[in-house]
Structures are given as C-alpha cells and as structure tokens.
Amino acid sequence: MPSPEARATGLRTWAAFTAMCLGMFMAILDVQIVATSLPEMQRALGISPDRMSWVQTAYLIAEVIAIPLTGALMRILTMRGLFALTTSLFTLASIGCAASESFGPLVAWRVLQGFAGGTLIPAVFAAVFLLFPVHRQGLATTLAGVLAVLAPTVGPVVGGWITESWSWHWLFLINVAPGVLAVGIGATLLPRERLRLAEARQLDxxxxxxxxxxxxxxxxxxxxxxxxxxxxxxxxxxxxxxxxxxxxxxxxxxxxxxxVVELRAFADRRFALACVLSFVLGIGLFGSVYLMPVFLSFVRGHGPLEIGTIMLVTGVAQLLTAPLAVAAEQRLGARLLTGFGFALFAAGLALSSFQTPRTDHDEMFWPQVVRGVAIMFCLLPPTRLALGHLSEARVADASGLFNLMRNLGGAIGLALIDTVIFSRSAGHGESLLTRLTARDLEAARFVGVPEAMLASLPPGPVPPQAQAMLAPLLEKAALTQAINEAWGMIALLTLAALLCVPFARPSRGQDRAAPVTPPRASPRRSPTPRRR
Missing domain, CATH: 4.10.860 (DNA Excision Repair, Uvrb; Chain A)
Structure with a gap:
C-alpha cells in the first residue's frame, strides 16, 4: 500500500474521498428532504397520522445502531469494501422506498436505508486520518464537515422544491444517480486491501x-x-x-x-472530552435545524420551499467560512479554535431566543450567519482533538463512537426541545391572557394586539368573544415564547460545553501516535499530528 503522503498528493485519493463524501451527503440529505414531504406521503399511501412518523423513526433507529459498528465492519470488509457495499445498499433501498405502495414495505426499506447510511459518516471521518498525511487532514476534514452540515441546511429547500414540483417518489429516486456514481468511483479508486471475513466469526x-x-x-x-x-x-x-x-x-x-465496539477508547481523556463536545454540538445542530422550521411553519405560516430558502443563510455562511477554518486549523491549536467555535455558536443560538411572532427573514439573518460561521470551528478542531492523536488501528472504532455521540445528542436534544414546547406553551398562553386582562401594553405589543383594541375592551376580564378573536394570536405568541426558551436552553448547554475545552490538552507522550502496521499491508510510518 502506498504511503499516506503519496496517496494524499494524487488525484485518485482526492477523487475517491470526494466520492465517499458524496455518499455521506446523500445519506444525510435524505433524512431532511423526507421530513418535508411526510404529509404528502401520508395522503398518497393512506397511512394514519399516528404511524407516519415511523417512516423517519425507522431510519434513525437503524442509523444509530449502524454508526458504532462501522469500525468492526471496516476491519472485516476494508474501507473500500464497506463503502461500496453500504452505498450500494443505500441506493437499492432508495429505489425500494420509491416503489413502496404501503406502510410496511416503506418502513422495511427505510430500515435498510438507515443502516447503510449510518456507516457513511464515521467511515468518511475515519478516512480523513487513514488516507491523508497531517498537513492535508484539515482540508479533508473541512470538505467532509461542510457537506455533513450543509445537507441539513439545504434539505428543506430541496425537499420543498421536490414536493411542490414533482411527486414524493423523487425524494428517494434522486439518490440513485449520485449513489451509482459514488460506488463506481469509490470501488475503483479507494485503496485495495484483502478482505478479513474470518474476523466476522469472532463477532460477539x-x-x-x-x-x-x-x-x-x-x-x-x-x-x-x-x-x-x-x-x-x-x-x-x-x-x-x-x-x-x-x-x-x-x-x-x-x-x-x-x-464489537471498542469502548476502551473513552479511557483516552482527549477523546472522551471531544465526544462530550460532539454530543452537545449534536443538540445545537439538530435543535437549530428543527426549531427554525417549527417557528416559520406554525408561527409565520411559511411553506416548505420558503422555509428552506430562509434557512439557506446558514449554509452560505458555512461555505464562505470553510477556507478560513482550514487556514486557522493549520496555524492555531485545536483547543483554542474549539473554544472560539463553541462560544460563537452559543451566541448564535442565544440571539434566536428573542424572537417575536413577527420575526422573519431579516431578523433571522444575523443569528444564522453567526451560527454558520461557528459551525466549522465546532466540527473541524474537535474532530482533530478526538482522532488526530490516535493510531491508525483505533481510528475507525473511535470515529464511530465520536459520530454516534453527535447523533445521540441530536436525538436527546430534540426530545428536550419538544418537551419544552409541549409543556410550556399552554402556561405562556395563560400568562399572556392574564397580562392582557391587566391591560399590559408590553404583552399586547408582543402578542400583536393593537393598543386601540386593548383600550376599547371593557374593564375586568377579557370577554369570551374577544378571547375567541385573540386566540390565534395568543397561540402563536405562546408558541414563540416556548420556542425562545428552547433556543435559550440549547445555548446554555453549548456554553457549558466550553468547560471541557481546558481539560482536553494532550497527556504526556500523547502528542505522538504509535506507528502501526495495518494487517496485510506494507509497513509504513504513521503520520505524527502537530502539537496542540
């Protein structure tokens, strides 16, 4: 096998890695675009509303199971074999989803699709440290990171456009051409190693x-x-x-x-703390991508395509920041950049906690810009903290655990956000009505009640007829306040994650990873990460 330096400077390696990133991008994008069209799929297939959410849940459960298994699967099938197999299965499952005519087959294909797609993210981030020397890893991580966080941002736009222009079947069929292309390039250009199928018999x-x-x-x-x-x-x-x-x-x-999963990796302090950061980042990433459509749909009344267009600001900011993140990562320490990124991300989340029922594109612009700039610094340096000092034999397992933490953080974060919205909205509505009864002008302005209308109400409690007129405004105002509290909650959690950064310094002798000779490969010297 060629040295990492030789592979990293060749077009073949970059083309193969880009194919892996394309497969990962489609897997992440699939979750977002399907979410935008669930109501149309429900009507087309005659699925009851209480079962429709399982179309997403089935995918996410299979995905979260597959992520920590990536290391074991990569040891058995090799990087090339794993990528070719799982991307082929993902593409086949996408065709199966599009051809489904009832609830059962659709959910079954989604399980296969989620399991195949779940291996792609950790496989890509493991490939960064297995294919490239140190001086190229920052650029490779940024390429993967941009696509990983860009997919949820453009997902609502793509999903909304497909929903309004074509049929729901194309939500899955758009995966076919990129999937075939990615498999063809990856299977041809990724390093060839001998399969180790005998290890499968040793799985617990x-x-x-x-x-x-x-x-x-x-x-x-x-x-x-x-x-x-x-x-x-x-x-x-x-x-x-x-x-x-x-x-x-x-x-x-x-x-x-x-x-099956090398949990002893958590004994490494830098890796464990980086996983905490990844967990909290998942709360912020998944939470922000969830809260914006909820607000824009239920409070502002926007459609899927319009929501996606508004949310593009974050993606554009990420793309513009990527070169800066690469340059900074090559010159500054990972801990410093991680602290900067999480502090900025917390600020961007906190800025969204002051919304009113009339907040729209203009007011959402700068919070999105701040979050978009911060995301690359929250993703690239912590990945270096987690994986950059590990030997090659440990990278695949560690990458699976690292990415699993981000997905678990997202799942738990969404549950906490929904809990806040479910439990707090009704109380906020009652409080606002009480303040309107007391003729509170500040509450009236927040709800959107004209001062003249408030002044015209008779003394005492708001009459039932007026309450009925005010009910839609009160409902939206109460939901806005609950959403603001959810934004504040994830901002505080992100800020608290900064406490991990000072303790993520290298241990004595940890700056250099021990050289590893991969099985059945020619001996080569492992790249030595720069001191952080």
Whole structure:
C-alpha cells in the first residue's frame, strides 16, 4: 500500500474521498428532504397520522445502531469494501422506498436505508486520518464537515422544491444517480486491501443484539416522551430496557477479547472530552435545524420551499467560512479554535431566543450567519482533538463512537426541545391572557394586539368573544415564547460545553501516535499530528 503522503498528493485519493463524501451527503440529505414531504406521503399511501412518523423513526433507529459498528465492519470488509457495499445498499433501498405502495414495505426499506447510511459518516471521518498525511487532514476534514452540515441546511429547500414540483417518489429516486456514481468511483479508486471475513466469526453476536436493543429502546423512548410524558409507563419501561441492555453490552465489551465496539477508547481523556463536545454540538445542530422550521411553519405560516430558502443563510455562511477554518486549523491549536467555535455558536443560538411572532427573514439573518460561521470551528478542531492523536488501528472504532455521540445528542436534544414546547406553551398562553386582562401594553405589543383594541375592551376580564378573536394570536405568541426558551436552553448547554475545552490538552507522550502496521499491508510510518 502506498504511503499516506503519496496517496494524499494524487488525484485518485482526492477523487475517491470526494466520492465517499458524496455518499455521506446523500445519506444525510435524505433524512431532511423526507421530513418535508411526510404529509404528502401520508395522503398518497393512506397511512394514519399516528404511524407516519415511523417512516423517519425507522431510519434513525437503524442509523444509530449502524454508526458504532462501522469500525468492526471496516476491519472485516476494508474501507473500500464497506463503502461500496453500504452505498450500494443505500441506493437499492432508495429505489425500494420509491416503489413502496404501503406502510410496511416503506418502513422495511427505510430500515435498510438507515443502516447503510449510518456507516457513511464515521467511515468518511475515519478516512480523513487513514488516507491523508497531517498537513492535508484539515482540508479533508473541512470538505467532509461542510457537506455533513450543509445537507441539513439545504434539505428543506430541496425537499420543498421536490414536493411542490414533482411527486414524493423523487425524494428517494434522486439518490440513485449520485449513489451509482459514488460506488463506481469509490470501488475503483479507494485503496485495495484483502478482505478479513474470518474476523466476522469472532463477532460477539450477543453484544451486537444488546447494542441494537439498547439504542432502539432509547430512540423510541425519546420519540414518545414529549407527547406521553417522561413519567409515563411506556417511556419508563423503554428507558429501563435501554439501561439494562446497555449495561449488558458494556459489560461484554469490556470483558471480551474482541469487542464489537471498542469502548476502551473513552479511557483516552482527549477523546472522551471531544465526544462530550460532539454530543452537545449534536443538540445545537439538530435543535437549530428543527426549531427554525417549527417557528416559520406554525408561527409565520411559511411553506416548505420558503422555509428552506430562509434557512439557506446558514449554509452560505458555512461555505464562505470553510477556507478560513482550514487556514486557522493549520496555524492555531485545536483547543483554542474549539473554544472560539463553541462560544460563537452559543451566541448564535442565544440571539434566536428573542424572537417575536413577527420575526422573519431579516431578523433571522444575523443569528444564522453567526451560527454558520461557528459551525466549522465546532466540527473541524474537535474532530482533530478526538482522532488526530490516535493510531491508525483505533481510528475507525473511535470515529464511530465520536459520530454516534453527535447523533445521540441530536436525538436527546430534540426530545428536550419538544418537551419544552409541549409543556410550556399552554402556561405562556395563560400568562399572556392574564397580562392582557391587566391591560399590559408590553404583552399586547408582543402578542400583536393593537393598543386601540386593548383600550376599547371593557374593564375586568377579557370577554369570551374577544378571547375567541385573540386566540390565534395568543397561540402563536405562546408558541414563540416556548420556542425562545428552547433556543435559550440549547445555548446554555453549548456554553457549558466550553468547560471541557481546558481539560482536553494532550497527556504526556500523547502528542505522538504509535506507528502501526495495518494487517496485510506494507509497513509504513504513521503520520505524527502537530502539537496542540
């Protein structure tokens, strides 16, 4: 196998890596564009509203199970084999989803699609450190990072355009051509290694089953908790199942000679703290991409395409910041850039916590710009903190865990956000009505009640007829206040994550990763990361 320096300077390596990034981009984009068209799919297939959300949940459960398995699958199938197989399965499953005519087949294909797509993100970020020397890893990470965070941003635009212009089938069929192209390029240009299928017989199937059970129970509990309540019997049972299965999985992984997932990576302080940062970043990333459409749809009444157009600001800011992030990463320490990124991201989240029911594109512009600039500094340097000092033999497993933390953070963050919105909206509505009864001008301006109308009301409680007229305004104002509290919550969590940064300094002797000779590969010297 050629040295990393030789591979990184060749067009073949960059073309192969770009193909991997394309597959990852389509997998992430798929989640977003499908979400925009769920109502149309529900009507077309005759699916009941209470079951429709499983089209997304099935994908996310399979995805979160696949992510930590990426390391083991990459050892067995090699990077080239894993990418070619999972991208082919993702493309095939996309065709199956488009051809589905009922709920059952659609969910089954979504499970396969989610499992295949779940391996692509950690595989891409592992490839950064396995294919490129240190001086090229910043650029490679930025390419992958831009596409990873750009997909959720442009997803509403693409999904809205497809929904309004074509049929829902094209939400899946648009994956076919890029998928075939990515497989063809990746299978041709990625480094060729011998398959190690014998290692598959050493997999701990019991641990694998416990992992799947634990993560599935957690995802379903997080989905049901906001609506049913965190203390409902079903949610508590699911959380207990998650804890029990998770404990059994951890025990088997720590005691077995060949664990399914290498949990001992968390003993590395820099990696563990970087995973905490990844977890919190997931809350902010998933939360911001969720809160903006909720506000723009239910408060402002915008359609999918208009919502996507407004949200493009974040993506443009990310693209424009990417070259700056690469240059800064090559000159400054990862901890300094991580602290800057998370502080700026927290500020961008906090700026959105002062919305009114009349907030729209102009008021949302600068908070989006701040978040878009910050995202690249929240993604690239922490990835370096997590994986840059590890030996090549550990990168694939560590990348799976690192990316799993971001997805789990997103799942838990969305559950917390929904809980805030479900539990706080009604109280805010009652409080605003009480303030209007007291003729509070500030409350009237926030709700959007003209002062002349407020002055014309008779003394005492607001009459029932006037309450009926004010109900839509009060509902939107109360929802806005609850959304503002959710923005504030994730801003505080992001700010709290800064406490991890000072402790993520290298341990003695940790600046240099031990050279590793991969199995069945010619010996080569592992690249040495720069001191951080």
């Amino acid at each position: 199937l019991a641990a694998l089953g416990l992992l799947a059970l634990s993560l599935a129970a957690l995802e379903i509990a997080l989905k049901e908790a906001p609506g049913r309540g965190w203390t409902s019997g079903l949610v508590l049972a699911l959380l207990a199942l998650w804890a029990a299965a998770g404990a059994g999985f951890v025990r088997r992984c720590l005691s077995g000679p060949r664990p």
